Amino acid sequence: MTPATSFRGKRVALFGLGGSGLSTAKSLVAGGADVLAWDDSEKSVEKAKAAGIATGDLRDADFSTFSSLVLSPGVPLTHPKPHWSVEKAHAAKIEIIGDIEVFSRERALLDPKAPLIAITGTNGKSTTTALIGHILRQAGLDAQIGGNIGVPITDLDPPGRGRVHVIECSSYQIDLAPGLKPTVGVLMNLSEDHLERHGTMENYAAIKERLVAKADTAVVGIDDDLSSAIADRIEQAGTRTVRISQRRPLTGGIYAEGSKLIRAQSGAGGEVADLAGIGSLRGAHNAQNAAAAMAACLALGLEPDVIARGLQTFPGLAHRMEQIGHAGKVLLVNDSKATNADSTQQALASFASDIFWILGGKAKSGGIVSLAPFFPRIAKAYLIGEASAEFAKTLGAVPHEFCETMDKAVLAATRDAAKSAAHEPVVLLSPACASFDQYPNFEVRGDDFRRLAQERIKAADTERVP
Structure with missing residues (x-):
């Protein structure tokens, strides 16, 4: 835990007692703050x-007695309308902050130069966070990994020179963290998401920009227009900016050329890693993730060969192109983290054909219309949840089948894939939906x-036993 000593002696209101909210409350109390916490959930x-x-x-509380309102990231700050606790804080003219800001203030107090890598973007940020953390640990460093992925940031050990914090940040968290100033800030990409929370795409992009604008070194994916414009803007403002791309060569930065990562300096390029054969980094989207990890780790001073060795041993991220195993010749892949069409597009692009695709759930705006160019790769689709029709x-x-539930879909998809003439058909859960x-x-x-999937794998193994 990181005790929030910068709040010692202060009275703090906290709303939202989920995972990160409860962790932040404990951090504040451990640091000496007088905390009054609440949540709409009695549990x-x-x-x-x-x-x-x-x-x-x-x-019922008098907000004028508080120095701050610490708000859990999921509680509405501005859209579709401010939460009642936010309105009370505004009326009392007290600051509204979140868990990332609590940690940032402790870092500023203990050691402002303590290494901090903060990663954001619409897609790829979780894999990139896990990948950077893995590379640093393989290099023998004390890498603390958390934030919007896995462990709440205030549950991590305190910042210090011998320790690197690798933090995934959602737009919700950045919106509540005015003091976030990472050593390396990473912006992967931008596409339409969370507009119900931020109102417009411009608002969403502006919040993401804050993270890299304040970084000592900014790593920015430039394969979409909004992110490319951000890279230009923050570089002109004086931020050291490293561009990455999975689509085209660069004169400076890191880009993918097939399975190879190329480091370009002064117009000249040289290979720094090859992703061929790394199942956990399959697909063009993972080339971008690996390029971002390479750029971030280089910015911290790691050598390219050390980073390349870390890439080779990356086990992958749970729920993001997670290879569960083979049921006979059938590869089963868990991409449950694909909660929108853009994310599912990356998964579908990773396999040339023979995809037995499980999808559905609570649909996002636009549904799966944008995925039509990938439909020729689909052997059959298996529909679950309310988006099925x-x-x-x-x-x-x-070809598609209404399965309603996951158990029926996995059974049907594995059965059909086993009959395929393909060398390695894939059963892919990539829902393109919320859950x-x-x-x-x-x-x-x-x-x-x-x-x-593991049940199907076990059944297939049993069938092969003489």
């Missing part, structure tokens, strides 16, 4: 009480798929 409030956190309905219309002539119609989150959905 969360009881859990906080059991952890020794003072709780009370903030609707809508997606069936979009699939049109693509909330059937599961509490994409992790639980992915866990369910993994369990069912």
Whole structure:
């Protein structure tokens, strides 16, 4: 844990006692703050009480007695309308911050130069965060990995020179972290997402830009126009900027050329890594992830060969192109983290053909219309959840089956894939949807798929035993 000593002696309101909210409350109390916490969930409030956190309905609290409102990232700040706690904080003219800001202030107090790599973007940020952390650990460094991925940031060990923090940041978290100033800031890409929270694409992009604009070194993917413009803008403002691309050569930065990563300096390029044969980094989208990791680790002073060795041993990220194993010749892949069409596009692009695709759930704006160019790669689609009827219309002539639930889909897809003439057909869960119609989150959905996939693998192994 990182005790939030910068809040010692201050009275702090905290709303939202989920995973990161409860961790932040504990950090504040450990640092000497006087915390009053609340949540709309009675179960969360009881859990906080059991952890020794003072709780009370903030609707009845006098906000003028607080120095800050610490807000959990998922609580609406501006759109579709500010949460009532936000309105009370505005009326009392107190700051509204989140867990990343609490950590940032502690870093500023303990050691402002303590290495911090912060990663954001619409797609790829979780894999890139995990990949950077893996490379650093393989290099023998104390890499603390968390934030929006896995461990809440305040649960990590405190910042210091012998320790590197590698943090995934959502747009929600950046919006609540005005003091975030990373050693290396990484912006992967930008596409339409979370507009219900930010109102417009311009607002969403501007929030993402904050992370790299304040970094000592900014690593920016330039394969979309918004991110490319951000790279130009922050470089002109004086930020050291390293561009990355999975689509085209660069005169400076890191770019992918097939499976190879090329480091370009002063117009000349040289290979620094080859991703061929690394199953956990399959596909063009992972070339961008690897390029970002290479650029970030170079900025921290690691040698290219050390980084390349780390890439070779990366086990992959749970729920993102996670290779569960083979049921006979059939490869089963868990891409439950693909909660929108852009993310699923990356998965479909990773396989040339013979994809037995499980998709569906709670549809996002636009559905899967943008994925039509990849439909020729689909051997058959298996529809689950409330988006089934809508997606069936979009699939049109693509063979598809209404399965309703994950267990039926995995059984049907594995059965059909086993009959394929392909050398390695793939059963791919890449839903292009939120999970909330059937599961509490994409992790639980992915866990369910993994369990069912492992059952298919075990059954296939049993059938092969003489």
